[in-house]
Amino acid sequence: MIQLIDLTKKYSKVKAIDGINLEIKQGEIFGFLGPNGAGKTTTIKIMVGLLKPTSGRVIIDGNDIAKNPLEAKKVVGFIPDRPFLYEKLTGKEFLRFMAGLYSIDTNSYESKISELLELFELTEWGDELIEGYSHGMQQRLVMSSALIHNPKVIIVDEPMVGLDPKGARLVKEIFKAISLKGTTIFMSTHTLEIAEEMCDRIAIIQEGKVIALGTMDELRKKVDSTGDQGLESVFLVLTGGEEMREIIDVLKR
Numbered sequence: 001m002i003q004l005i006d007l008t009k010k011y012s013k014v015k016a017i018d019g020i021n022l023e024i025k026q027g028e029i030f031g032f033l034g035p036n037g038a039g040k041t042t043t044i045k046i047m048v049g050l051l052k053p054t055s056g057r058v059i060i061d062g063n064d065i066a067k068n069p070l071e072a073k074k075v076v077g078f079i080p081d082r083p084f085l086y087e088k089l090t091g092k093e094f095l096r097f098m099a100g101l102y103s104i105d106t107n108s109y110e111s112k113i114s115e116l117l118e119l120f121e122l123t124e125w126g127d128e129l130i131e132g133y134s135h136g137m138q139q140r141l142v143m144s145s146a147l148i149h150n151p152k153v154i155i156v157d158e159p160m161v162g163l164d165p166k167g168a169r170l171v172k173e174i175f176k177a178i179s180l181k182g183t184t185i186f187m188s189t190h191t192l193e194i195a196e197e198m199c200d201r202i203a204i205i206q207e208g209k210v211i212a213l214g215t216m217d218e219l220r221k222k223v224d225s226t227g228d229q230g231l232e233s234v235f236l237v238l239t240g241g242e243e244m245r246e247i248i249d250v251l252k253r
Contacts, residue, residue, distance in 0.1 A: 001024055001025060001026040001028075001060070001061060001152065001153060001184040002022070002023070002024040002030075002047075002058075002059070002060055002153060002184060002186060003022070003023050003024075003057070003058070003059040003060075004020050004021060004022040004023075004043070004047070004056070004057075004058055005021060005056055005057040005058075005059070006019050006020075006021060006055065006056040006057070007019070007020040007021075007043065007046065007053055007055075007056035007057070007058065008020075008053060008054045008055045008056050009039075009042050009043075009046060009051065009053050009054050009208075010054045015208050016039050016042040016208055017039040017042055017043055017046075017053075017205075017208040017209075018039075018207070018208035018209050019056070019209065020039075020043060020056070020205070020208075020209070020210055021210070022203060022210065022213070024184055024186060024201075025184070026152075026182055026184055027179050027180070027181075027182045027183065027184060028179070028184055028185070028200045028201065029175065029176070029179050029185045029187065029198050029199050029200050030184070030185065030186050030187065030199060030200065030201055030202070030203070031187055031188075031189065031195040031198070031199035031201070031202035031203070032044075032186060032187065032188040032189075032202075032203055032205065033188070033189065033190075033192070033195055033202060033203070033204050033205070033235060034204060034205035034206055034239070035206060035239055038205045038206050038207065038208070039205055039207075039208040040157075040188045040205060041081070041157060041188070043205070044155060044157050044186075044188060046058060046065075047060070047065065047155055047186070048065075048073070048076060048078045048155055049065050049069050049072070049073060052066070053066075058072075059072075060072045060075060060076060060153055061075045061152055061153065063075075074102070074149070075151055075152040075153055076151055076152075076153045076154075076155060077146030077147055077148075077149070077151035077153070077154045077155070078146060078154075078155050078156075079142055079143055079146045079154065079155070079156040079157065079159060080142075080157050081157040081158040081161060083138070083139070083142040085130050085138055085141070085142065086130065087129065087130045087131035088129060088130075088131065089129070089130055090126065090127050090128055090129055090130065091117065091122055091125055091126045091127070091128065091130060091133070091141055092113055092117070092126045092127060094130060094141065094145065095109075095113045095116065095117075095141075095144060095145055095148060096109065096113065098145040098148050099112070099113070099148050099149070102148065102149040104148065104149060109148070112148060113126075113148070114126075116144040116147060116148065117144065119144070119174065120140040120141070120143060120144050120170070120174075121140070121170065122137060122140060122141060122144065125137060135162035136162045136163045136164055136167045138162070139161065139162045139163055139167075140163070140167060140170075140171070143159075143171065143174075147178075151183065152182070152183060152184065153183070153184045153185075153186065154175070154178070154183060154184070154185045154186070154187075155186045156185065156186070156187050156188070157188045158188065158189055158190065158191075159171060159175070159187060159189060159194075160189070160191055160194060168194075172194070172197070172198060175187075175198065176198065187199065192230075192231045192232045192235055193231075193232075195231060196216060196230065196231040199216075200215065201213065201214060201215055202214070202215075202216065202219060202231075204219075204235065204238055204239065206238075206239050206240075211238055211239070212238050216231065219231070219234050219238075220234055222234070222238070223237040223238060
């Protein structure tokens with residue numbers, strides 16, 4: 001469903017991403033993890049067509065994002081870490097606007113809007129201006145808009161930012177449910193507990209390169225023959241953060 005082939009992005013002499021190769025299957029929840037500055041957001045921006053790679057290809061549902069951008073984008077729902085909303089619109093008006101961008105038939109999107117508002121527990125706020133929404137409500141509205149066209153692929157950067165525990169649980173359940181119906185979810189997050197709980201496979205990126213890829217069991221076995229460590233411990237060992245944690249533990253004594 002998603003292929004990243006020898007993907008590279010250079011800024012002057014710096015390689016933000018350096019030859020990334022990944023293949024994500026239909027219906028898979030795929031975690032994309034890494035320290036700050038590792039290249040996660042750059043990769044995502046290339047995947048959704050906001051940046052052009054220096055070299056390499058992104059193929060989504062058989063469409064090259066560079067050669068067939070409209071066809072590729074038609075099947076993608078994008079949830080950025082810092083979404084932009086028209087705050088003088090109501091929730092319903094914003095969803096109608098998004099439906100128009102995807103050329104969804106007017107006769108069919110009203111029922112879809114009602115369904116999404118109910119799904120994300122925003123029904124009673126549908127006719128209120130977005131400027132009156134809390135940050136968590138705005139995040140749920142953005143997620144609703146990403147699903148308005150029934151995408152085959154969801155690309156999401158930090159999905160749980162601003163959500164309270166109830167909202168985070170709701171979003172996790174929705175993601176799991178739509179993945180079971182065949183929607184592929186590519187998810188970048190710093191919240192390792194969420195990645196460990198939700199993702200079928202995980203890639204860890206550092207300095208623009210994928211340094212580890214696999215299921216949780218496969219990642220555990222890379223760093224510990226007993227295979228019983230959590231993702232935080234695995235992540236710190238693989239990215240060199242284990243040494244910093246040991247220093248902090250010494251300071252606490």
